[in-house]
Amino acid sequence: MxxxxxxxxxxxxxxxxxxxxxxxxxxxxxxxxxxxxxxxxxxxxxxxxxxxxxxxxxxxxxxxxxxxxxxxxxxxxxxxxxxxxxxxxxxxxxxxxxxxxxxxxxxxxxxxxxxxxxxxxxxxxxxxxxxxxxxxxxxxxxxxxxxxxxxxxRLLPGVLGNEESHQNDSFSTGLLEHPHYTRPAEFRGMKVPDVLLSGHHEKIAEWREKESLRRTWERRPDLLDGYSLTEKQKKWLEEIKKAK
Known part of the structure:
Protein backbone atom coordinates (compact mmCIF):
# COMPACT_ATOMS: atom_id res chain seq x y z
CA MET A 1 0.00 0.00 0.00
CA ARG A 154 -1.96 -2.75 11.30
CA LEU A 155 -4.50 -4.68 9.21
CA LEU A 156 -2.16 -5.09 6.23
CA PRO A 157 -0.78 -8.61 5.61
CA GLY A 158 2.52 -9.24 7.35
CA VAL A 159 2.46 -6.14 9.53
CA LEU A 160 1.60 -7.84 12.82
CA GLY A 161 3.69 -10.79 13.88
CA ASN A 162 0.60 -12.95 14.30
CA GLU A 163 -2.21 -12.57 11.76
CA GLU A 164 -4.72 -13.51 14.47
CA SER A 165 -3.67 -10.48 16.54
CA HIS A 166 -6.28 -8.19 15.00
CA GLN A 167 -8.98 -10.72 14.14
CA ASN A 168 -10.46 -10.73 17.64
CA ASP A 169 -9.90 -7.05 18.36
CA SER A 170 -12.77 -5.07 19.79
CA PHE A 171 -15.26 -4.24 16.99
CA SER A 172 -13.63 -6.68 14.51
CA THR A 173 -16.08 -9.41 15.51
CA GLY A 174 -18.93 -7.02 16.27
CA LEU A 175 -18.34 -7.37 20.01
CA LEU A 176 -15.81 -5.93 22.43
CA GLU A 177 -12.74 -8.04 23.04
CA HIS A 178 -12.55 -10.43 25.99
CA PRO A 179 -10.26 -9.72 29.00
CA HIS A 180 -6.57 -10.66 28.84
CA TYR A 181 -4.25 -11.93 31.59
CA THR A 182 -0.56 -12.77 31.86
CA ARG A 183 1.92 -13.68 34.62
CA PRO A 184 1.80 -13.67 37.59
CA ALA A 185 -1.22 -15.92 38.18
CA GLU A 186 -2.03 -13.92 41.30
CA PHE A 187 -1.26 -10.25 41.92
CA ARG A 188 -2.29 -8.36 45.06
CA GLY A 189 -5.07 -10.82 45.70
CA MET A 190 -6.39 -10.67 42.13
CA LYS A 191 -6.30 -14.09 40.49
CA VAL A 192 -6.32 -15.16 36.86
CA PRO A 193 -9.50 -17.17 36.10
CA ASP A 194 -8.87 -20.88 36.60
CA VAL A 195 -10.09 -21.78 33.12
CA LEU A 196 -7.19 -19.85 31.54
CA LEU A 197 -4.72 -21.97 33.52
CA SER A 198 -6.43 -25.24 32.66
CA GLY A 199 -4.86 -25.81 29.25
CA HIS A 200 -8.30 -26.85 27.96
CA HIS A 201 -8.46 -24.93 24.67
CA GLU A 202 -12.14 -25.54 23.98
CA LYS A 203 -13.20 -24.29 27.41
CA ILE A 204 -10.86 -21.30 27.11
CA ALA A 205 -12.36 -20.38 23.74
CA GLU A 206 -15.87 -20.64 25.20
CA TRP A 207 -14.92 -18.52 28.22
CA ARG A 208 -13.46 -15.83 25.97
CA GLU A 209 -16.54 -15.74 23.78
CA LYS A 210 -18.83 -15.46 26.80
CA GLU A 211 -16.69 -12.76 28.42
CA SER A 212 -16.64 -10.83 25.15
CA LEU A 213 -20.43 -10.90 25.18
CA ARG A 214 -20.52 -9.89 28.86
CA ARG A 215 -18.17 -6.96 28.34
CA THR A 216 -20.15 -5.74 25.33
CA TRP A 217 -23.44 -5.86 27.23
CA GLU A 218 -21.94 -4.05 30.22
CA ARG A 219 -20.00 -1.36 28.34
CA ARG A 220 -21.48 -1.00 24.86
CA PRO A 221 -24.97 -2.56 24.80
CA ASP A 222 -25.73 -0.53 21.68
CA LEU A 223 -23.45 -2.86 19.69
CA LEU A 224 -25.81 -5.75 20.37
CA ASP A 225 -28.68 -4.01 18.57
CA GLY A 226 -27.27 -4.94 15.18
CA TYR A 227 -25.56 -8.15 16.23
CA SER A 228 -27.00 -11.56 15.34
CA LEU A 229 -26.69 -13.73 18.45
CA THR A 230 -26.44 -17.50 18.24
CA GLU A 231 -28.74 -19.58 20.41
CA LYS A 232 -25.82 -20.27 22.73
CA GLN A 233 -25.03 -16.57 23.01
CA LYS A 234 -28.68 -15.75 23.71
CA LYS A 235 -28.63 -18.23 26.60
CA TRP A 236 -25.39 -16.74 27.93
CA LEU A 237 -26.78 -13.23 27.72
CA GLU A 238 -29.81 -14.20 29.79
CA GLU A 239 -27.46 -15.69 32.40
CA ILE A 240 -25.33 -12.54 32.39
CA LYS A 241 -28.39 -10.31 32.87
CA LYS A 242 -29.76 -12.44 35.69
CA ALA A 243 -26.40 -12.43 37.44
CA LYS A 244 -26.57 -8.63 37.59
Whole structure:
Protein backbone atom coordinates (compact mmCIF):
# COMPACT_ATOMS: atom_id res chain seq x y z
CA MET A 1 0.00 0.00 0.00
CA UNK A 2 1.06 3.57 -0.69
CA UNK A 3 -0.22 6.35 1.58
CA UNK A 4 0.21 10.02 0.71
CA UNK A 5 -0.67 12.60 3.34
CA UNK A 6 -1.31 16.18 2.23
CA UNK A 7 -0.80 18.63 5.07
CA UNK A 8 0.50 22.07 5.99
CA UNK A 9 2.39 20.61 8.96
CA UNK A 10 4.49 17.64 7.80
CA UNK A 11 6.71 17.72 10.90
CA UNK A 12 3.75 16.60 13.01
CA UNK A 13 3.94 13.10 11.51
CA UNK A 14 7.62 12.30 12.07
CA UNK A 15 7.27 10.89 15.58
CA UNK A 16 4.20 8.79 14.84
CA UNK A 17 5.31 7.33 11.51
CA UNK A 18 8.80 6.45 12.75
CA UNK A 19 7.80 4.45 15.81
CA UNK A 20 6.35 1.07 16.70
CA UNK A 21 4.13 -0.81 14.21
CA UNK A 22 4.07 1.96 11.60
CA UNK A 23 7.86 2.00 11.46
CA UNK A 24 8.05 -1.79 11.24
CA UNK A 25 5.40 -1.86 8.51
CA UNK A 26 7.50 0.48 6.38
CA UNK A 27 10.65 -1.52 7.05
CA UNK A 28 8.82 -4.65 5.86
CA UNK A 29 7.71 -2.80 2.70
CA UNK A 30 4.10 -3.47 3.60
CA UNK A 31 3.41 0.24 3.23
CA UNK A 32 5.08 3.37 1.91
CA UNK A 33 4.01 6.54 3.73
CA UNK A 34 4.77 9.94 2.25
CA UNK A 35 4.00 13.33 3.79
CA UNK A 36 3.57 16.23 1.37
CA UNK A 37 3.22 19.92 2.15
CA UNK A 38 0.44 21.11 -0.14
CA UNK A 39 1.66 24.69 0.31
CA UNK A 40 4.22 23.73 -2.33
CA UNK A 41 1.33 23.57 -4.80
CA UNK A 42 -0.03 27.06 -4.16
CA UNK A 43 -0.33 29.30 -7.21
CA UNK A 44 0.88 32.69 -6.00
CA UNK A 45 4.26 34.10 -4.96
CA UNK A 46 3.23 34.22 -1.29
CA UNK A 47 2.33 30.51 -1.30
CA UNK A 48 -1.02 31.30 0.27
CA UNK A 49 -3.36 28.37 0.83
CA UNK A 50 -6.32 30.07 2.50
CA UNK A 51 -8.51 33.16 2.17
CA UNK A 52 -11.46 34.91 3.78
CA UNK A 53 -14.83 33.23 3.21
CA UNK A 54 -17.26 34.72 0.73
CA UNK A 55 -20.23 36.17 2.60
CA UNK A 56 -18.14 37.00 5.65
CA UNK A 57 -17.64 35.09 8.86
CA UNK A 58 -14.88 34.11 11.24
CA UNK A 59 -11.75 32.24 10.27
CA UNK A 60 -10.01 31.40 7.02
CA UNK A 61 -10.99 28.81 4.42
CA UNK A 62 -8.61 26.55 2.48
CA UNK A 63 -8.49 27.46 -1.18
CA UNK A 64 -9.21 24.80 -3.81
CA UNK A 65 -6.17 25.33 -6.08
CA UNK A 66 -3.38 23.93 -3.84
CA UNK A 67 -5.46 20.90 -2.88
CA UNK A 68 -6.53 20.08 -6.43
CA UNK A 69 -3.01 20.52 -7.76
CA UNK A 70 -1.42 18.38 -5.05
CA UNK A 71 -3.94 15.54 -5.41
CA UNK A 72 -3.56 15.55 -9.18
CA UNK A 73 0.25 15.55 -8.90
CA UNK A 74 0.23 12.64 -6.47
CA UNK A 75 -2.12 10.60 -8.64
CA UNK A 76 0.02 11.22 -11.70
CA UNK A 77 3.19 10.26 -9.83
CA UNK A 78 1.68 7.01 -8.56
CA UNK A 79 -0.06 6.25 -11.83
CA UNK A 80 -2.88 4.94 -9.68
CA UNK A 81 -6.16 4.01 -11.28
CA UNK A 82 -8.18 3.51 -8.11
CA UNK A 83 -6.88 5.84 -5.41
CA UNK A 84 -8.98 6.48 -2.34
CA UNK A 85 -8.97 10.20 -1.54
CA UNK A 86 -9.91 10.70 2.08
CA UNK A 87 -11.04 14.09 3.30
CA UNK A 88 -10.58 14.17 7.07
CA UNK A 89 -13.56 16.18 8.20
CA UNK A 90 -15.86 16.42 11.27
CA UNK A 91 -18.82 16.28 8.87
CA UNK A 92 -17.73 12.93 7.42
CA UNK A 93 -18.96 9.43 8.21
CA UNK A 94 -17.94 8.10 11.63
CA UNK A 95 -14.76 6.04 11.44
CA UNK A 96 -15.17 2.41 12.49
CA UNK A 97 -13.18 -0.81 12.43
CA UNK A 98 -15.30 -1.93 9.48
CA UNK A 99 -14.26 1.18 7.56
CA UNK A 100 -10.62 0.50 8.41
CA UNK A 101 -10.99 -3.01 7.00
CA UNK A 102 -12.41 -1.57 3.78
CA UNK A 103 -9.59 0.95 3.41
CA UNK A 104 -7.01 -1.78 4.05
CA UNK A 105 -8.07 -3.37 0.75
CA UNK A 106 -6.95 -0.31 -1.26
CA UNK A 107 -3.59 0.04 -2.99
CA UNK A 108 -3.32 3.80 -2.63
CA UNK A 109 -4.72 6.19 -0.02
CA UNK A 110 -4.49 9.99 -0.18
CA UNK A 111 -5.34 11.92 2.99
CA UNK A 112 -6.27 15.58 2.83
CA UNK A 113 -5.69 17.26 6.20
CA UNK A 114 -7.57 20.50 6.53
CA UNK A 115 -6.80 23.38 8.82
CA UNK A 116 -8.22 26.77 9.73
CA UNK A 117 -12.00 27.25 9.53
CA UNK A 118 -12.68 24.63 6.86
CA UNK A 119 -12.50 23.64 3.21
CA UNK A 120 -13.71 25.43 0.14
CA UNK A 121 -16.75 23.29 -0.69
CA UNK A 122 -15.37 22.42 -4.14
CA UNK A 123 -12.55 20.43 -2.52
CA UNK A 124 -15.13 17.82 -1.55
CA UNK A 125 -15.44 16.84 -5.21
CA UNK A 126 -11.96 15.32 -4.97
CA UNK A 127 -12.87 13.01 -2.11
CA UNK A 128 -13.97 9.41 -2.47
CA UNK A 129 -14.50 9.30 1.30
CA UNK A 130 -15.13 11.88 4.01
CA UNK A 131 -14.23 10.54 7.45
CA UNK A 132 -14.62 11.83 11.00
CA UNK A 133 -13.08 10.13 14.04
CA UNK A 134 -15.73 11.50 16.38
CA UNK A 135 -18.20 14.22 17.20
CA UNK A 136 -15.67 16.86 18.14
CA UNK A 137 -13.48 19.39 16.32
CA UNK A 138 -9.68 19.35 16.20
CA UNK A 139 -7.38 22.18 15.19
CA UNK A 140 -6.60 20.32 11.99
CA UNK A 141 -6.97 16.97 10.29
CA UNK A 142 -3.46 15.75 11.06
CA UNK A 143 -4.22 13.92 14.31
CA UNK A 144 -7.30 12.30 12.81
CA UNK A 145 -5.29 11.14 9.79
CA UNK A 146 -2.70 9.57 12.10
CA UNK A 147 -5.42 7.64 13.92
CA UNK A 148 -6.94 6.32 10.70
CA UNK A 149 -3.57 5.39 9.19
CA UNK A 150 -2.48 3.54 12.33
CA UNK A 151 -5.74 1.59 12.36
CA UNK A 152 -5.50 0.68 8.66
CA UNK A 153 -1.82 -0.21 8.47
CA ARG A 154 -1.96 -2.75 11.30
CA LEU A 155 -4.50 -4.68 9.21
CA LEU A 156 -2.16 -5.09 6.23
CA PRO A 157 -0.78 -8.61 5.61
CA GLY A 158 2.52 -9.24 7.35
CA VAL A 159 2.46 -6.14 9.53
CA LEU A 160 1.60 -7.84 12.82
CA GLY A 161 3.69 -10.79 13.88
CA ASN A 162 0.60 -12.95 14.30
CA GLU A 163 -2.21 -12.57 11.76
CA GLU A 164 -4.72 -13.51 14.47
CA SER A 165 -3.67 -10.48 16.54
CA HIS A 166 -6.28 -8.19 15.00
CA GLN A 167 -8.98 -10.72 14.14
CA ASN A 168 -10.46 -10.73 17.64
CA ASP A 169 -9.90 -7.05 18.36
CA SER A 170 -12.77 -5.07 19.79
CA PHE A 171 -15.26 -4.24 16.99
CA SER A 172 -13.63 -6.68 14.51
CA THR A 173 -16.08 -9.41 15.51
CA GLY A 174 -18.93 -7.02 16.27
CA LEU A 175 -18.34 -7.37 20.01
CA LEU A 176 -15.81 -5.93 22.43
CA GLU A 177 -12.74 -8.04 23.04
CA HIS A 178 -12.55 -10.43 25.99
CA PRO A 179 -10.26 -9.72 29.00
CA HIS A 180 -6.57 -10.66 28.84
CA TYR A 181 -4.25 -11.93 31.59
CA THR A 182 -0.56 -12.77 31.86
CA ARG A 183 1.92 -13.68 34.62
CA PRO A 184 1.80 -13.67 37.59
CA ALA A 185 -1.22 -15.92 38.18
CA GLU A 186 -2.03 -13.92 41.30
CA PHE A 187 -1.26 -10.25 41.92
CA ARG A 188 -2.29 -8.36 45.06
CA GLY A 189 -5.07 -10.82 45.70
CA MET A 190 -6.39 -10.67 42.13
CA LYS A 191 -6.30 -14.09 40.49
CA VAL A 192 -6.32 -15.16 36.86
CA PRO A 193 -9.50 -17.17 36.10
CA ASP A 194 -8.87 -20.88 36.60
CA VAL A 195 -10.09 -21.78 33.12
CA LEU A 196 -7.19 -19.85 31.54
CA LEU A 197 -4.72 -21.97 33.52
CA SER A 198 -6.43 -25.24 32.66
CA GLY A 199 -4.86 -25.81 29.25
CA HIS A 200 -8.30 -26.85 27.96
CA HIS A 201 -8.46 -24.93 24.67
CA GLU A 202 -12.14 -25.54 23.98
CA LYS A 203 -13.20 -24.29 27.41
CA ILE A 204 -10.86 -21.30 27.11
CA ALA A 205 -12.36 -20.38 23.74
CA GLU A 206 -15.87 -20.64 25.20
CA TRP A 207 -14.92 -18.52 28.22
CA ARG A 208 -13.46 -15.83 25.97
CA GLU A 209 -16.54 -15.74 23.78
CA LYS A 210 -18.83 -15.46 26.80
CA GLU A 211 -16.69 -12.76 28.42
CA SER A 212 -16.64 -10.83 25.15
CA LEU A 213 -20.43 -10.90 25.18
CA ARG A 214 -20.52 -9.89 28.86
CA ARG A 215 -18.17 -6.96 28.34
CA THR A 216 -20.15 -5.74 25.33
CA TRP A 217 -23.44 -5.86 27.23
CA GLU A 218 -21.94 -4.05 30.22
CA ARG A 219 -20.00 -1.36 28.34
CA ARG A 220 -21.48 -1.00 24.86
CA PRO A 221 -24.97 -2.56 24.80
CA ASP A 222 -25.73 -0.53 21.68
CA LEU A 223 -23.45 -2.86 19.69
CA LEU A 224 -25.81 -5.75 20.37
CA ASP A 225 -28.68 -4.01 18.57
CA GLY A 226 -27.27 -4.94 15.18
CA TYR A 227 -25.56 -8.15 16.23
CA SER A 228 -27.00 -11.56 15.34
CA LEU A 229 -26.69 -13.73 18.45
CA THR A 230 -26.44 -17.50 18.24
CA GLU A 231 -28.74 -19.58 20.41
CA LYS A 232 -25.82 -20.27 22.73
CA GLN A 233 -25.03 -16.57 23.01
CA LYS A 234 -28.68 -15.75 23.71
CA LYS A 235 -28.63 -18.23 26.60
CA TRP A 236 -25.39 -16.74 27.93
CA LEU A 237 -26.78 -13.23 27.72
CA GLU A 238 -29.81 -14.20 29.79
CA GLU A 239 -27.46 -15.69 32.40
CA ILE A 240 -25.33 -12.54 32.39
CA LYS A 241 -28.39 -10.31 32.87
CA LYS A 242 -29.76 -12.44 35.69
CA ALA A 243 -26.40 -12.43 37.44
CA LYS A 244 -26.57 -8.63 37.59
Missing amino acids: IIDVLTLFPDMFAGVFNQSILKKAQEKDAVSINVINFRDYSTDKHQSVDDYPYGGGAGMVLKPEPIFHSVEAVKEKRNAQHSKVILVCPQGERFTQKKAEQLAQADHLIFICGHYEGYDERIRFLATDEISIGDFVLTGGELAAMVIIDCVV
